[in-house]
Amino acid sequence: MPAAAVAAASASARAAAPWGVPASATARRTVNPIRALVDGLALEPNPDKPVIALSIGDPTIFGNFGPPPEAVAAVRESLDSGRYNGYAPCAGYKEAREAVANYVSYPNAEVEFKDVVLCSGCSSALEMCITALCDPGQNLLVPRPGFALYRTLAESIGVHIRSYNLMPERGWEADLRHLEQQADARTAALLINNPSNPCGSVWRPQHLRDLLQLARRLRLPVIADEIYEHLVFPGERFVPMASLTSEVPILSCGGLTKRFMVPGWRMGWIVIHDPIGAFSDEIRKALNMLSQRTIGSNTIVQGALPAILENKHKTFFEDTSRTLQEHAALVFGLLSRIEGLRPVMPQGAMYMMVGLRLQDFPAIACELTFVERLMAEESVFLLPGQCFDFPGYVRLVLTAPPEQLREACERIAAFCLRHRQPQPATASAAAD
Amino acid sequence: MPAAAVAAASASARAAAPWGVPASATARRTVNPIRALVDGLALEPNPDKPVIALSIGDPTIFGNFGPPPEAVAAVRESLDSGRYNGYAPCAGYKEAREAVANYVSYPNAEVEFKDVVLCSGCSSALEMCITALCDPGQNLLVPRPGFALYRTLAESIGVHIRSYNLMPERGWEADLRHLEQQADARTAALLINNPSNPCGSVWRPQHLRDLLQLARRLRLPVIADEIYEHLVFPGERFVPMASLTSEVPILSCGGLTKRFMVPGWRMGWIVIHDPIGAFSDEIRKALNMLSQRTIGSNTIVQGALPAILENKHKTFFEDTSRTLQEHAALVFGLLSRIEGLRPVMPQGAMYMMVGLRLQDFPAIACELTFVERLMAEESVFLLPGQCFDFPGYVRLVLTAPPEQLREACERIAAFCLRHRQPQPATASAAAD
Ligand SMILES: Cc1ncc(COP(=O)(O)O)c(C=O)c1O
Numbered sequence: 125m126p127a128a129a130v131a132a133a134s135a136s137a138r139a140a141a142p143w144g145v146p147a148s149a150t151a152r153r154t155v156n157p158i159r160a161l162v163d164g165l166a167l168e169p170n171p172d173k174p175v176i177a178l179s180i181g182d183p184t185i186f187g188n189f190g191p192p193p194e195a196v197a198a199v200r201e202s203l204d205s206g207r208y209n210g211y212a213p214c215a216g217y218k219e220a221r222e223a224v225a226n227y228v229s230y231p232n233a234e235v236e237f238k239d240v241v242l243c244s245g246c247s248s249a250l251e252m253c254i255t256a257l258c259d260p261g262q263n264l265l266v267p268r269p270g271f272a273l274y275r276t277l278a279e280s281i282g283v284h285i286r287s288y289n290l291m292p293e294r295g296w297e298a299d300l301r302h303l304e305q306q307a308d309a310r311t312a313a314l315l316i317n318n319p320s321n322p323c324g325s326v327w328r329p330q331h332l333r334d335l336l337q338l339a340r341r342l343r344l345p346v347i348a349d350e351i352y353e354h355l356v357f358p359g360e361r362f363v364p365m366a367s368l369t370s371e372v373p374i375l376s377c378g379g380l381t382k383r384f385m386v387p388g389w390r391m392g393w394i395v396i397h398d399p400i401g402a403f404s405d406e407i408r409k410a411l412n413m414l415s416q417r418t419i420g421s422n423t424i425v426q427g428a429l430p431a432i433l434e435n436k437h438k439t440f441f442e443d444t445s446r447t448l449q450e451h452a453a454l455v456f457g458l459l460s461r462i463e464g465l466r467p468v469m470p471q472g473a474m475y476m477m478v479g480l481r482l483q484d485f486p487a488i489a490c491e492l493t494f495v496e497r498l499m500a501e502e503s504v505f506l507l508p509g510q511c512f513d514f515p516g517y518v519r520l521v522l523t524a525p526p527e528q529l530r531e532a533c534e535r536i537a538a539f540c541l542r543h544r545q546p547q548p549a550t551a552s553a554a555a556d
Numbered sequence: 557m558p559a560a561a562v563a564a565a566s567a568s569a570r571a572a573a574p575w576g577v578p579a580s581a582t583a584r585r586t587v588n589p590i591r592a593l594v595d596g597l598a599l600e601p602n603p604d605k606p607v608i609a610l611s612i613g614d615p616t617i618f619g620n621f622g623p624p625p626e627a628v629a630a631v632r633e634s635l636d637s638g639r640y641n642g643y644a645p646c647a648g649y650k651e652a653r654e655a656v657a658n659y660v661s662y663p664n665a666e667v668e669f670k671d672v673v674l675c676s677g678c679s680s681a682l683e684m685c686i687t688a689l690c691d692p693g694q695n696l697l698v699p700r701p702g703f704a705l706y707r708t709l710a711e712s713i714g715v716h717i718r719s720y721n722l723m724p725e726r727g728w729e730a731d732l733r734h735l736e737q738q739a740d741a742r743t744a745a746l747l748i749n750n751p752s753n754p755c756g757s758v759w760r761p762q763h764l765r766d767l768l769q770l771a772r773r774l775r776l777p778v779i780a781d782e783i784y785e786h787l788v789f790p791g792e793r794f795v796p797m798a799s800l801t802s803e804v805p806i807l808s809c810g811g812l813t814k815r816f817m818v819p820g821w822r823m824g825w826i827v828i829h830d831p832i833g834a835f836s837d838e839i840r841k842a843l844n845m846l847s848q849r850t851i852g853s854n855t856i857v858q859g860a861l862p863a864i865l866e867n868k869h870k871t872f873f874e875d876t877s878r879t880l881q882e883h884a885a886l887v888f889g890l891l892s893r894i895e896g897l898r899p900v901m902p903q904g905a906m907y908m909m910v911g912l913r914l915q916d917f918p919a920i921a922c923e924l925t926f927v928e929r930l931m932a933e934e935s936v937f938l939l940p941g942q943c944f945d946f947p948g949y950v951r952l953v954l955t956a957p958p959e960q961l962r963e964a965c966e967r968i969a970a971f972c973l974r975h976r977q978p979q980p981a982t983a984s985a986a987a988d
């Protein structure tokens with residue numbers, strides 16, 4: 125049948141049926157695993173207890189964390205100057221990109237403004253990196269447990285996810301053997317997230333070096349999600365991936381979001397590290413082209429970036445990391461005492477993973493039930509590990525004020541005490 | 557060969573060659589036709605004349621247009637409130653979406669907050685609409701001449717472009733017969749841009765009705781790019797597509813960018829009009845899911861949206877449209893007197909298309925050469941029609957101050973006078 129006839133036939137077929145516009149395959153493939161899981165849970169709180177939501181990775185919601193006043197002042201000045209209302213170049217104003225380049229340059233990883241692409245938040249940076257490096261049908265290696273957006277972004281464009289295991293008992297370091305087994309000829313890139321959401325782990329330089337060594341051997345470019353850079357507890361040290369290699373091409377993704385406590389500002393960036401020229405002009409051009417699809421990020425914030433990033437915000441950053449450590453220590457102390465829970469102490473970011481010894485709770489089949497029942501009985505809301513592809517754990521957000529954290533831990537303790545029925549050792553052995 | 561062996565073989569093959577990371581097919585398909593064309597031109601200005609760039613669709617660059625002070629004040633207030641630093645829902649704060657719903661509601665097309673998805677600029681709105689409606693291999697109908705981003709966005713995700721002709725001699729109305737010929741069984745949507753970039757045309761309601769009638773008959777959902785809404789000259793009237801139909805599903809894309817003179821703020825939106833339920837939950841969900849890939853738009857501007865959109869800005873809007881009309885009339889008057897040019901008077905937006913009677917300029921093969929030579933000799937920079945898929949024309953931006961517009965027109969006049977060699981009627985007939 126000639127094309128015109130097909131069209132005509134199909135048009136009249138269309139005309140007969142009620143008009144329904146289908147969503148594209150891309151849209152149908154775009155899934156938010158957290159939303160999908162959480163929407164499926166029964167999450168009615170106990171009406172007698174106020175809800176404590178330790179579920180959302182937004183440090184500003186409790187009112188105790190907010191941006192440094194100097195950063196807000198810089199945005200006000202940028203706005204009032206009237207100079208930043210027009211279009212910026214898609215990759216950002218030169219001065220803003222220069223400010224980021226200075227901010228992320230290290231002795232072994234110096235970058236220039238042309239290595240920086242500003243994006244609408246780190247999410248957009250990740251989207252552009254994944255889209256630039258991966259073809260449909262290829263795969264991307266991501267950590268498990270890991271941030272759910274990696275899956276959303278990859279699967280949306282038909283890229284498969286392969287997860288490599290992190291080991292809770294070894295400070296959430298990656299299982300390198302398992303990682304290597306996941307890689308194949310269709311692997312387009314290795315995604316590394318340090319410091320980690322949901323683990324709060326901050327990896328030793330030697331572990332990062334081992335990962336880079338493996339990336340080099342497998343010839344995998346690295347996407348380093350470093351949105352929690354510098355958000356580490358006192359005494360810990362954040363080391364950027366790029367400062368540890370002169371051989372592996374890295375796209376490092378960062379932004380103001382977490383360290384500056386301004387998720388809503390949507391200011392993120394990609395920094396291109398290309399020590400051996402493996403990315404060459406091609407990836408640089410790819411990222412620039414992709415940035416033209418949506419024309420970059422808010423210019424008022426861009427206009428403020430030099431002032432925001434040049435200021436050392438010493439007290440602010442010190443306060444933040446001390447406070448987060450205090451919160452982590454408080455929660456860790458309280459939860460460690462609870463039989464049936466295995467909290468893992470973080471070194472940074474704003475999260476803690478807590479393992480559940482489910483065999484101690486016969487009425488609780490999995491961590492989803494734990495989350496539902498805890499909400500129903502104690503009005504404490506945690507995210508189930510399945511949101512991060514890691515069943516058997518729950519994730520707590522550490523940014524709530526200490527009183528709320530303490531109260532939440534006490535409620536969790538009461539809950540666990542109520543439900544715990546440790547199996548006698550023999551019975552448990554028999555059940556295995 | 558088992559998968560592991562393939563991987564190993566390919567890994568060792570990889571290890572032998574120098575490490576080059578290829579860009580994805582998506583990135584390679586992502587082309588900005590304007591950039592590609594303009595980068596290919598020789599654009600050295602005449603060193604003795606200051607450059608007048610009438611090429612960029614950014615009304616703020618000359619300093620004579622800027623946002624209403626009340627809008628800036630609203631953003632300052634939003635910033636200073638400290639309430640808008642956290643994450644908003646991906647589709648935007650409810651109050652901000654409600655403000656847009658009120659702003660775009662018409663007696664025959666009332667919408668609610670849930671019909672609004674806030675996006676990072678209208679570009680992002682268009683990206684989401686095209687991605688939600690079109691599958692790779694399908695096609696999208698777009699106007700010719702038209703805004704180049706439609707092609708960039710569609711081809712980036714493997715969607716083909718089919719252009720329908722606009723007719724300069726009929727106020728740039730669409731050639732409905734030609735449009736219908738372009739549609740086939742693989743057509744996913746009809747994109748309509750009114751008021752138009754690059755034409756500056758503002759269509760009569762009857763023409764919009766005819767287009768809707770056709771969309772209905774062909775069963776094509778409409779993407780209405782209405783980023784220039786209300787930006788029409790005194791006496792003209794902007795009529796939103798959605799107010800004219802109770803039968804065609806429409807995704808209307810808009811934003812603050814043009815009318816409020818704030819392209820850099822990146823505040824755009826999609827408004828879902830679904831009078832017969834053809835989009836149903838599916839497209840709504842698709843747009844919401846796609847908005848989760850990059851988590852929406854800047855929250856400080858969102859916090860200011862209710863104040864910005866409730867204010868009528870009467871004087872500001874009246875001044876803008878009067879000024880733009882004065883500029884258009886000035887340029888039209890001056891260019892109409894130049895032999896060899898056929899300017900087309902716009903009714904809105906901020907552009908004018910000018911036809912070149914190329915047979916009058918024997919040394920100028922096409923409008924690209926016209927643009928290059930005009931720059932080389934007179935330091936006036938216009939965009940060639942090919943940037944909008946419409947050779948033989950050039951596009952002027954009308955936002956420059958009147959003195960610069962006048963000076964530019966005088967230089968264009970001198971240029972045309974110098975190069976014009978009208979062919980005797982017989983010779984021209986023979987050449988046909
Ligand atoms: C690991 C990780 N990467 C990226 C992001 C996204 O950051 P943004 O809000 O800048 O898009 C988050 C946000 O929670 C995150 O946890």
Ligand SMILES: Cc1ncc(COP(=O)(O)O)c(C=O)c1O
Nearest residue numbers: 613677678679703753783811813
């Ligand atoms: C017709 C048209 N649509 C959309 C846009 C993009 O608008 P925004 O800057 O809000 O992304 C433009 C910008 O010039 C335009 O001319």
